[in-house]
Amino acid sequence: MLTDTPTPQTPPPARSSPFVGIWLWSVLLLLTILAAWYGLVYWRRLSPLVLPLPTAVAFTLWQNGYDGFFWPHLWITMQEILLGFLGGSLLGVGLGSLMALAPRAQRVLHPYIIASQAMPKLALAPLFVLWCGFGILPKVLIAALIAFFPLFENTVAGLQAVDAEARDLFRMLGANRWQVFTTLLLPSAVPYVFAGLRVAMVLSVVGAVVGEYVGANKGLGALIMASQGMMDTTLMFAVFILLTLIGIMLYQLVIYAERAVLARRARIVPLQQLLRGLEKG
Amino acid sequence: MTEVLADQQRDVMAGEAIRCAIRVTRLGKRFRTSTTELWALRDVDFTVQTGEFIALVGESGCGKTTLLRLLAGLDTPTTGSVMLGQHTIQGPAPEVGLVFQRPVLLPWRTVLDNVVLPAELARQPRQEARQRALQWLTVLGLRDFAGYRPGQLSGGMQQRVALARTLLRDPAVLLMDEPFGALDAITRAQMHGELLRLAQHGGRTVVFITHDITEAVLLADRVLLLSPRPGTIAQTFAVPLPRPRSLEMRFEHRFIDLCRDIHQAMEHHKR
Numbered sequence: 001m002l003t004d005t006p007t008p009q010t011p012p013p014a015r016s017s018p019f020v021g022i023w024l025w026s027v028l029l030l031l032t033i034l035a036a037w038y039g040l041v042y043w044r045r046l047s048p049l050v051l052p053l054p055t056a057v058a059f060t061l062w063q064n065g066y067d068g069f070f071w072p073h074l075w076i077t078m079q080e081i082l083l084g085f086l087g088g089s090l091l092g093v094g095l096g097s098l099m100a101l102a103p104r105a106q107r108v109l110h111p112y113i114i115a116s117q118a119m120p121k122l123a124l125a126p127l128f129v130l131w132c133g134f135g136i137l138p139k140v141l142i143a144a145l146i147a148f149f150p151l152f153e154n155t156v157a158g159l160q161a162v163d164a165e166a167r168d169l170f171r172m173l174g175a176n177r178w179q180v181f182t183t184l185l186l187p188s189a190v191p192y193v194f195a196g197l198r199v200a201m202v203l204s205v206v207g208a209v210v211g212e213y214v215g216a217n218k219g220l221g222a223l224i225m226a227s228q229g230m231m232d233t234t235l236m237f238a239v240f241i242l243l244t245l246i247g248i249m250l251y252q253l254v255i256y257a258e259r260a261v262l263a264r265r266a267r268i269v270p271l272q273q274l275l276r277g278l279e280k281g
Numbered sequence: 282m283t284e285v286l287a288d289q290q291r292d293v294m295a296g297e298a299i300r301c302a303i304r305v306t307r308l309g310k311r312f313r314t315s316t317t318e319l320w321a322l323r324d325v326d327f328t329v330q331t332g333e334f335i336a337l338v339g340e341s342g343c344g345k346t347t348l349l350r351l352l353a354g355l356d357t358p359t360t361g362s363v364m365l366g367q368h369t370i371q372g373p374a375p376e377v378g379l380v381f382q383r384p385v386l387l388p389w390r391t392v393l394d395n396v397v398l399p400a401e402l403a404r405q406p407r408q409e410a411r412q413r414a415l416q417w418l419t420v421l422g423l424r425d426f427a428g429y430r431p432g433q434l435s436g437g438m439q440q441r442v443a444l445a446r447t448l449l450r451d452p453a454v455l456l457m458d459e460p461f462g463a464l465d466a467i468t469r470a471q472m473h474g475e476l477l478r479l480a481q482h483g484g485r486t487v488v489f490i491t492h493d494i495t496e497a498v499l500l501a502d503r504v505l506l507l508s509p510r511p512g513t514i515a516q517t518f519a520v521p522l523p524r525p526r527s528l529e530m531r532f533e534h535r536f537i538d539l540c541r542d543i544h545q546a547m548e549h550h551k552r
Contacts, residue, residue, distance in 0.1 A: 163385075165381050165383060165385045166385055166387075168355055168379075168381070169379075169381070169385050170402070171355060171372075171373050172353060172355070172373045172377070172378075172379050173373075173398065173399045173402045173403070173450075174373060174375060174402065174403065175402045179402055183387075183398075183401070183402070184387070187387070187389050188387075190389075265388075265389040265430070266430055266432070266433075267430075268428050268429050268430070268433065269391050269393075269427075269428030270428055271424070271425060271427055271428055273428065274391075274393055274415075274427050274428050277411075278408065278411055278412055278415065
């Protein structure tokens with residue numbers, strides 16, 4: 001930082017061999033676990049009701065995917081997850097911003113926020129079903145409620161983390177409250193908001209599925225309950241794996257969005273492009 | 282102290298004839314905690330004339346930054362007042378620009394958009410502001426870096442961006458709080474050169490805070506020595522060096538003599 005030459009923003013040289021090595025180890029670990037699973041079932045002669053063979057689970061997964069049995073359930077659960085995630089996140093960022101903008105309101109509401117966070121939110125699932133019936137609405141509400149808190153908390157933390165000198169700068173420049181919020185506070189909170197989104201995304205999956213446990217006839221959670229009733233443990237495992245894959249995929253989507261936003265913020269705008277913009281006006 | 286009084290008397294006698302940019306009268310600032318109270322500043326009196334370059338020196342903890350914050354209107358005085366021209370400072374004024382110790386840039390914005398910020402907040406026409414911003418960046422040798430992000434620049438370059446941002450509003454009064462304190466010696470000398478060049482035309486009034494006596498003497502027309510606890514102006518030194526100043530003047534006898542005088546006064550007023 002002491003030299004006056006610009007540091008070019010090139011990524012570090014790709015260290016391909018150790019990366020491939022680690023990847024290989026991960027795959028080996030997976031294969032070992034699958035083999036141990038298989039061995040356990042095979043040698044201990046476990047009933048498929050207790051623990052099905054991994055091959056049987058894979059077959060069920062493939063077959064039900066192939067003949068389309070999974071898709072309507074998957075579609076319902078995805079809707080619940082995504083609507084809950086979106087609703088909870090928006091509400092979390094919105095209320096978090098409000099808190100940070102009105103410090104007095106924050107002090108008044110603080111004990112209630114702590115209380116509501118301590119409360120096990122999934123325990124409310126039966127109540128939501130009671131209020132909103134058996135459709136997707138109660139599941140969306142549970143997913144939203146559980147996604148709300150990480151965003152709320154991170155938004156408040158992000159908005160409060162802005163340093164005092166930056167606030168002084170905006171005061172010197174005569175910025176009003178709204179300008180401070182949109183130009184300084186909100187952009188500085190973006191990394192915090194993304195950290196919250198990552199957690200909220202995973203929690204939304206939990207919320208939607210638990211909501212379905214309580215009362216639903218469609219959705220992957222409902223399918224797990226149904227497989228329990230039918231004593232089809234293999235199907236249950238297949239749905240677990242499906243839910244895990246959904247979770248991983250959605251989590252990765254948030255990570256990609258975060259990377260795209262952060263990369264955009266670090267991008268060097270070519271001088272020619274800036275000058276062209278100036279000539280147009 | 283006598284020099285300060287003489288200074289004031291002259292101003293009073295001349296009345297409005299002398300255009301006074303800043304007039305600080307019996308300024309005091311008290312900080313209170315539940316158990317103690319502390320006068321960070323007490324009975325501070327001085328004036329700065331339009332176009333004058335003033336350096337405030339003192340060891341750390343003598344109230345320099347507190348004083349500058351009062352001048353900037355970021356804090357309210359416990360006693361006394363700060364007059365800017367004909368008006369008492371009650372809050373941040375658009376004709377006052379402040380350069381902080383750290384650059385305080387918005388890391389997600391390009392250098393150009395950081396410099397444009399004051400115009401944007403004042404809702405000035407965008408294109409015209411961007412053109413002016415680019416001009417200031419050109420003056421400060423940063424034109425080629427207009428599209429970079431602050432994190433991609435060196436410390437000295439970041440502080441130059443902060444300076445360009447302050448200059449965009451063309452402030453009549455420039456307040457600087459140890460702006461080069463975090464820079465290495467070579468970059469610092471470079472910045473002194475830039476500042477001398479900028480300050481010497483345009484009739485800008487500058488109040489510059491530093492704990493570096495050499496820097497104060499090199500840049501300023503007058504050096505005010507602040508003594509600690511409570512912070513007050515202990516002594517005023519006129520700098521007899523002609524303008525335009527150059528970095529070579531640091532090696533002249535009268536420069537070194539003055540630095541020694543200020544240093545000895547500083548030791549004397551130490552408690």
